Amino acid sequence: MTLSHPGAAPSGDPVARCRRLLAPALREAVSVLHPWGAGMAAFTLGWSDVEGRPHEREGGKGLRPAIAMLSAEAAGGSAEAALPAAVAVELVHAFSLVHDDIIDHDERRRHREALWKAYGVGPALLTGDALLALAVRQLAGLPDAMRYLSDALVALVQGQTSDMAFENRPWHGQNEVTVAEYTEMAAGKTGALLGAAAAAGVVLGGAPHLAERMWGMGRDLGIAFQIADDVLGIWGDPQVTGKPVHGDLRREKKTLPVLAALASGGTAARELAAALAEGAGDEDAARQAARLIEDAGGRAVAEELAERHLGAALSVVDGCLPDAADLRTVLASLVNRLH
Amino acid sequence: MTLSHPGAAPSGDPVARCRRLLAPALREAVSVLHPWGAGMAAFTLGWSDVEGRPHEREGGKGLRPAIAMLSAEAAGGSAEAALPAAVAVELVHAFSLVHDDIIDHDERRRHREALWKAYGVGPALLTGDALLALAVRQLAGLPDAMRYLSDALVALVQGQTSDMAFENRPWHGQNEVTVAEYTEMAAGKTGALLGAAAAAGVVLGGAPHLAERMWGMGRDLGIAFQIADDVLGIWGDPQVTGKPVHGDLRREKKTLPVLAALASGGTAARELAAALAEGAGDEDAARQAARLIEDAGGRAVAEELAERHLGAALSVVDGCLPDAADLRTVLASLVNRLH
Numbered sequence: 001m002t003l004s005h006p007g008a009a010p011s012g013d014p015v016a017r018c019r020r021l022l023a024p025a026l027r028e029a030v031s032v033l034h035p036w037g038a039g040m041a042a043f044t045l046g047w048s049d050v051e052g053r054p055h056e057r058e059g060g061k062g063l064r065p066a067i068a069m070l071s072a073e074a075a076g077g078s079a080e081a082a083l084p085a086a087v088a089v090e091l092v093h094a095f096s097l098v099h100d101d102i103i104d105h106d107e108r109r110r111h112r113e114a115l116w117k118a119y120g121v122g123p124a125l126l127t128g129d130a131l132l133a134l135a136v137r138q139l140a141g142l143p144d145a146m147r148y149l150s151d152a153l154v155a156l157v158q159g160q161t162s163d164m165a166f167e168n169r170p171w172h173g174q175n176e177v178t179v180a181e182y183t184e185m186a187a188g189k190t191g192a193l194l195g196a197a198a199a200a201g202v203v204l205g206g207a208p209h210l211a212e213r214m215w216g217m218g219r220d221l222g223i224a225f226q227i228a229d230d231v232l233g234i235w236g237d238p239q240v241t242g243k244p245v246h247g248d249l250r251r252e253k254k255t256l257p258v259l260a261a262l263a264s265g266g267t268a269a270r271e272l273a274a275a276l277a278e279g280a281g282d283e284d285a286a287r288q289a290a291r292l293i294e295d296a297g298g299r300a301v302a303e304e305l306a307e308r309h310l311g312a313a314l315s316v317v318d319g320c321l322p323d324a325a326d327l328r329t330v331l332a333s334l335v336n337r338l339h
Numbered sequence: 340m341t342l343s344h345p346g347a348a349p350s351g352d353p354v355a356r357c358r359r360l361l362a363p364a365l366r367e368a369v370s371v372l373h374p375w376g377a378g379m380a381a382f383t384l385g386w387s388d389v390e391g392r393p394h395e396r397e398g399g400k401g402l403r404p405a406i407a408m409l410s411a412e413a414a415g416g417s418a419e420a421a422l423p424a425a426v427a428v429e430l431v432h433a434f435s436l437v438h439d440d441i442i443d444h445d446e447r448r449r450h451r452e453a454l455w456k457a458y459g460v461g462p463a464l465l466t467g468d469a470l471l472a473l474a475v476r477q478l479a480g481l482p483d484a485m486r487y488l489s490d491a492l493v494a495l496v497q498g499q500t501s502d503m504a505f506e507n508r509p510w511h512g513q514n515e516v517t518v519a520e521y522t523e524m525a526a527g528k529t530g531a532l533l534g535a536a537a538a539a540g541v542v543l544g545g546a547p548h549l550a551e552r553m554w555g556m557g558r559d560l561g562i563a564f565q566i567a568d569d570v571l572g573i574w575g576d577p578q579v580t581g582k583p584v585h586g587d588l589r590r591e592k593k594t595l596p597v598l599a600a601l602a603s604g605g606t607a608a609r610e611l612a613a614a615l616a617e618g619a620g621d622e623d624a625a626r627q628a629a630r631l632i633e634d635a636g637g638r639a640v641a642e643e644l645a646e647r648h649l650g651a652a653l654s655v656v657d658g659c660l661p662d663a664a665d666l667r668t669v670l671a672s673l674v675n676r677l678h
Contacts, residue, residue, distance in 0.1 A: 009468070013383065032493065032496050033497065034500040034501055034504065034505050035496070035498070036500060036503075036636055037496070037500045046634060099464055099465070099468060102460070102461070102464060103460075103461035103464060103465060104461075120440070121442075121501065122442035122443075123462070123503065123616060125438055125441060125442060125464060126438070126499055126500055127444060129438060129471075129496050129499075130496040130497075132468075132471065132492075132494070133489065133492035133493045133495070133496050134493060135491040136475050136488075136489045136492060137490065137492070137493055140482060140485045140486045140488070140489040140490075141482045141485075141486055143479060143480045143481070143482045143485070146479045146480075146482070146485065147479045148475040149475075150472065150475045150479040151476065151477075151479075152474035153370065153471075153475060153476070154469070154472045154476055156472070157375070157376070157465060157468050157469040157472050158372065158373050158469075160465055161372075161373040161376045161465055161466075161469070162373055163463065164375075164461065164462065165373065165375050189612060193490070224472070
């Protein structure tokens with residue numbers, strides 16, 4: 001408890017410290033579920049294997065709950081005060097991954113089977129719903145935080161819908177997806193929940209007047225984070241990311257590096273457009289596309305854009321919360337995975 | 340507006356009156372969605388066909404919103420005061436139907452294609468999530484009503500999980516599903532949202548001290564409603580119910596009439612157990628099973644149990660809200676579909 005007291009100087013990895021605070025509260029929230037549902041929730045949260053045996057956690061890092069708790073601390077409150085928001089955003093994140101994997105037919109998640117692959121689509125869908133219901137319950141009695149969570153839920157689903165609608169649009173020509181449209185999609189799909197974590201964090205930390213700016217900060221952070229994810233999806237090590245190599249390329253997802261490469265207009269861009277027009281290919285075709293994206297400058301533009309949006313987010317934090325060193329470190333780490 | 344003023348004597352069909360109040364608020368709530376998502380929501384709410392053309396509504400009757408609004412009126416407030424709760428419970432109901440149809444592979448809903456059948460599993464799943472997110476947003480700033488909605492969401496998912504878990508349990512023997520377990524499942528799956536409608540209704544109508552009793556009333560009402568649904572699922576006219584004939588029987592769902600018939604212990608019960616042990620059969624087998632359930636007294640027990648739980652619900656209403664004639668009519672109509 002003393003570690004997170006506002007007066008104390010926290011040491012060590014701030015995310016790990018927040019994760020230790022989060023763990024018992026998250027387990028308590030999930031414990032009310034039907035035993036079968038609780039088992040599926042435990043699997044998807046990384047607490048047990050498919051047989052229900054406890055194992056070393058390989059779940060998420062808990063970045064969103066850390067943002068909520070560190071925002072509360074930076075606002076002058078305690079990390080504990082933000083626990084309901086921390087639990088809520090982690091549950092919403094877990095819900096969105098479970099449903100995303102069903103929607104995208106992704107069979108792997110975090111080096112294990114996706115929940116639907118392990119238990120079936122129906123049970124997984126219902127487990128996602130259960131995680132969302134538990135998240136909402138966490139903040140039901142705290143309207144000033146709940147408003148941000150509910151706005152984030154709407155924006156998250158809107159962003160996912162846009163992302164899905166992009167798949168039916170052409171790579172090039174009249175109805176092509178623009179970088180501006182991508183940015184709006186990422187701000188919703190990825191930014192809204194980060195913004196809700198930060199906004200609810202400062203609300204519960206005692207500085208509700210900062211909430212709107214932190215909510216806006218989350219949009220920029222989310223755009224930067226999503227672009228970083230796109231870059232890792234093309235050039236990242238599958239051993240590290242836990243995702244199939246070139247998965248986004250083979251699924252013809254409208255990611256920023258590809259959109260930026262196509263927009264660059266050079267020889268590599270034309271070759272890329274021709275290659276993409278031929279449709280989903282094999283691993284060789286994906287490797288070739290990755291090279292063309294890089295040649296056309298798509299990777300450089302993506303990395304620069306991610307840095308720019310991260311910079312905008314950090315400048316909001318610096319303006320609102322000048323002593324938020326731990327929070328700053330965590331936010332930067334979301335994008336610095338690229339280096 | 341005058342029709343729903345607390346002092347006025349409302350005339351005509353109270354559900355139709357509430358539906359007229361609900362319609363613009365519900366459309367406004369859904370209007371913020373991505374155009375593609377809004378189109379799917381309009382289809383599932385019965386406002387348009389699969390091509391997006393407006394058509395005569397064949398959506399739900401709006402019983403849950405009517406319960407919220409009539410509870411608010413009976414508590415001394417206006418129906419308009421309960422609109423946020425009315426919109427929220429209708430959206431949660433729509434969400435649950437969309438996800439249920441995916442889970443159960445039901446291809447038809449309300450005499451039309453189910454949403455997943457018309458648009459695909461991924462888009463339908465996401466539309467369900469969007470409806471839920473919009474529901475939560477309706478009550479985000481009203482914590483005393485939001486608490487009931489969020490408790491209802493958790494209970495609803497728990498009930499659905501129990502119902503799904505029942506499918507993997509035997510009809511007869513050591514691990515058989517009991518009537519008590521069924522009752523608990525129905526109280527969650529069907530009762531919680533009815534209870535939230537009534538409880539949030541009296542909260543927003545100005546009588547929060549009645550909310551806990553109205554929440555409890557919803558449990559009994561839900562059990563009665565679910566049993567009535569089970570009876571209609573076996574003996575109802577598919578032209579009226581919009582569901583496939585004997586669907587529950589062919590899917591071997593653990594419905595109350597079957598559980599009661601098996602528990603009766605006579606010759607027909609033994610014949611029924613033997614028939615069920617042979618697994619899902621054709622239409623002839625289902626018709627034969629329906630006859631055995633009736634011979635074993637399953638239908639009579641179910642109808643009696645539904646009446647008893649409805650009576651318990653109405654006696655709570657009479658105790659809390661002695662002048663709630665319209666509300667009483669609506670609640671009774673939920674179960675009187677049997678006659």
